[in-house]
Amino acid sequence: MLGAARATGDVLVFMDAHCECHPGWLEPLLSRIAGDRSPVAPGEVVAMDRHYFQNTGAYDPLMSLQGGENLELSFKAWLCGGSIEILPCSRVGHLYPRQDTRAPLDQEATLQNKVRIAETWLGSFKETFYRHSPEAFALRKAVKPDCTERLQLQRRLGCRTFHWFLANIYPELYPSEQRPRFSGKLHNTGLGFCADCQVEGDSLGCPVRLAPCRDSREQQHLELTSRKEIHFGSSQHLCFDVQREQVILQNCTEQGPAIHQQLWDFQDNGVIVHILSGKCLEAVVQQDSKDLYLCPCDGKASQLWRFDQVHTVDER
Template sequence: MYQVHLPAVRIQSAPDLEIIVDSQDPALELGVDLAPLKSLQEDQLLVVSSTQGTKNPPQKKGSYKVLLPGSNKDIRAAAPPTHGEMGKAVRLHLEGMEKDGEISAVQKYGFNEVVSERISLHRTLPEARHPECLGEQYSESLPMASVVICFHDEAWSTLLRTVHTVLDTAPKQYLQEVLLVDDLSQHGHLKSVLSEYVSHLDGVRLIRSTRRLGVGGCRALGAARAAGEVLVFMDSHCECQKGWLEPLLERVAQDRTRVVSPIMDVIDWQTFQYNATQWPVRGVFDWRLDFYWESNPHPDSAVEPLRSPALGGGVVAIDRHFFQSVGAYDPGMLLWGEEQIELSIRVWSCGGSMEVVPCSRVAHLDHHHLPYEFPDQELIQRNKIRIADTWMDAYRKIFYRRDTLAHFIRQSESPNITERLRLKRNLGCRNFHWYLTTVYPELYIPQDRPALSGELYNVGTGSCADYPRGQELQGGAMSIRPCSGTGSQHCDLNSEFEVRWGPMGALCLDAKGQRVVLSPCPKHQPTTSTLQWRFIKLSGQLVHQQSQLCLEAVKEEGLPQSNQREVNNQTGGLFLRPCTHHPRQQWHFEQLVAPKGV
């Protein structure tokens, strides 16, 4: 069972309203300065507004009981939760059925929802802003914001904590409204009980879509019905620091084509511990079009915003009219994934800019796994294909070599990007070469020369050089694993004699003693001899220039006893050995695909 406390305060507002809004709703006929949202024309929308202040409000008890699967414990009389205050970790020592319920909740939501239930919807976080931020003065005439929170089958506690953290931290004079947009949730607690709960919150509106829209479509729907000058798109599992909104509004007010994000702190999925992200940080992506937050150890300023090649989707603030004029979210993007990268490239290329604002902090709940399965398991690749074909010009070949599934999908079908290409022409957007040289010059551009790039295949073992994804970007020991065929093991021997590894191309094949490792490649300076390799095509040998030893794939049984502990089970490793003609020193660069030109 689950207890729902309804707010006791009643403030005068709109009368009872529960309306089915169809596609003829005038609210969807946008003004001349707003782009028509054709993808929404078939929607039916259920709008629920506040019932506070009505003459005869329905008589309700002080709480609801919501039956959650796997739970039969009545906590109606439980005290208000006090766990996790000041962002501290919550560790429950449950047994038996309670432990089973905890495991089930993690499987259902992708995080420990049982822990979340024990934490107040109004919990406080420790101060993490730089002291200089606390003295910042902001204009009294900042634009007002509509905070758009889209959700699909979100847990009750995390969704309502997100709503309350906005209401508790955003100054009333700057908060136009909170728009909750339900993207066709199926969970029972998000139906009538949520409608009732929201009706008692001043300044919160609930909109329901009767078909699944996905992140971009859902946010576009919220934007179409928003009244604030600035849109703040926020995920449905966030917690805001004090003073988070004003710095974002100020930056947008100074330049209406500027799109901004707070520093995204992290809430642990298991314990809900708050972890402050170290400044400076910016958003980037690699040649597989995967997004990362990248830390920069040398900040220019503790309080000055940092230009960012991309922004994550957790929290984004953008002027409402600029959002519509630059094309909103691409309606052709499917459900979830990649919409933030597409928006980032488009904003920069079409006259806008992006930055991270360090005096604004919002914490985002990390997930152990995605809590739902997609009907189309290849939709991430399809979304990436739209980005590559719309925005990357000839550089898209680099992407397709590193995502072979996307390449094969693209060979069999073409995305319908006619409208987006027309938008690109109408807005006079710059090309991807401009983006790489002006906005994101730090991204290494692979040369991908024939026979000198691809999977590094070892003849003697029948396996490929590998480096486990998820390890630190600072590098580590290489291993030998089965060839994936996906492009994730792609490497590139360039004209500087560096063997560049991975989708970012920021790690180089290096030697630490006899062990072959990956190390960060030099930036803006000549490469060192320890990072230089010579490939002898006739023999297949890869020779380390400094030591003149050859790269050899060594299975565990071939390792000295002292080295066996360094190597994961059944992975083997890469070592430098005196050059011989042994097959374990014979290598080929296997190019998996040959993308066609523009």
């Protein structure tokens, strides 16, 4: 960053030390930058207009250059009016060592960078990242980063949301019919607990019941998709299903008649209707458990639900 701050040329090029350049590698980058001031290559070799780089906040000064800085730069480019291009005519070889020589401290620094990126740029999708990286979640719980300056930068630049990135830049990462309309813990308004599966190991066939709400519990993260399926946990292959009026977890059905058993309508008044039967999802208290069943819809408090997160279909 010291070199970038003191540079006087029109173009900045960042490159890992262990790179080898093919003759003529720089000219295609300079030619493209002359017509478009956005970053043109991610990762180990990146070139961009110097003024563009500085005006969009440069590299995050509170991130160590131990990995993830290219993600921050790329998200910022796409979300804040720029773009990323890869130019095949510019050839640079990145030489990897035969084995990972990074010290544990370096790996922790990389994880800290990723947590900072999640807290700054991913919005509600950061919860998906934390579900897939328990180490990052634990690090965030221990020391939550101060992202005030980068969030102010987003507002100043008028940046879009990560939801927009998934919908418009990389839709194949998250097929539209599987994107969540609602996500997070599913709270029962009447009883004050969250939907959970309290079976260790394989959750197939597990009855869904209420348990105390806990942020750290992966089994309490649900997603109601645009296909009207309720996905369970981070695996994305288990869905709410019904067996003799009781709600259980079964493999998500992609097609065929069985799929209708797994379709739910979350209505504006907070009730979740099982589309096939027309009955409502209700938490039924019996002895020491609060299991989920289908019951006639009557609007009682035990039939009222809310998710942590709401995702608009066409968020800009």
